[in-house]
Amino acid sequence: xxxxxxxxxxxxxxxxxxxxxxxxxxxxxxxxxxFDKRGGRGGRGNSGGGRGGRxxxxxxxxxxxxxxxxxxxxRTARMVAGGRRFSFRALVVIGNKKGxxxxxxxxxxxxTIAVEKAVNQAKKYLIEVPITENxxxxxxxxxxxxxxxxxxxxxxxxxxxIAGGTVRVICSLVGIENIVSKxxxxxxxxxxxxxxxxxALKKLS
Numbered sequence: 001x002x003x004x005x006x007x008x009x010x011x012x013x014x015x016x017x018x019x020x021x022x023x024x025x026x027x028x029x030x031x032x033x034x035f036d037k038r039g040g041r042g043g044r045g046n047s048g049g050g051r052g053g054r055x056x057x058x059x060x061x062x063x064x065x066x067x068x069x070x071x072x073x074x075r076t077a078r079m080v081a082g083g084r085r086f087s088f089r090a091l092v093v094i095g096n097k098k099g100x101x102x103x104x105x106x107x108x109x110x111x112t113i114a115v116e117k118a119v120n121q122a123k124k125y126l127i128e129v130p131i132t133e134n135x136x137x138x139x140x141x142x143x144x145x146x147x148x149x150x151x152x153x154x155x156x157x158x159x160x161x162i163a164g165g166t167v168r169v170i171c172s173l174v175g176i177e178n179i180v181s182k183x184x185x186x187x188x189x190x191x192x193x194x195x196x197x198x199x200a201l202k203k204l205s
Contacts, residue, residue: 066094068119069169072190073111091191092118094126095173101201102126103170103194129201135177142184143200148192149184152200166193174201 072091077084087107095101104122108114134157142151155178161168163181
């Protein structure tokens, strides 16, 4: 009789005890303890999963002070005891479009190194160019460097930059928007054209 009472109590306890139903996720969803809602690892406090990092999503990147344009890149060679040794020569123009511009020329064993050296060289020889209200120059100027001869002439507002490749790049980086220019003479040397343009702009200042 006692055994029958015990079995009845056990059956009663198991039936009254709530049954835990396992939670089933919807198809197409995936959850893991390693990842939080922001896409990073849980407990890290950042999106990249690194230690002590801060979230970079809402932070704006600062623009550089000067914009740079690569005018020319050439491979040079020199003879040494073991044979030819190659390097690269870069011609770079930098400007802030507010009246400052500079030209740099440098060599390096790699293109990246040559460009970095040229940018640093251009920063050493920056010039300031006065710009009128209609984003032009005040008077017509000419300059000569080597075989290159450049003529710059002011233009009305809305005319645009009427110039060749090298002169156009330099004028746009200075901040000039309306100008007429002409390269007098038959020369395709970008270095001479750039130096002649810089020499002409120096006369304004």
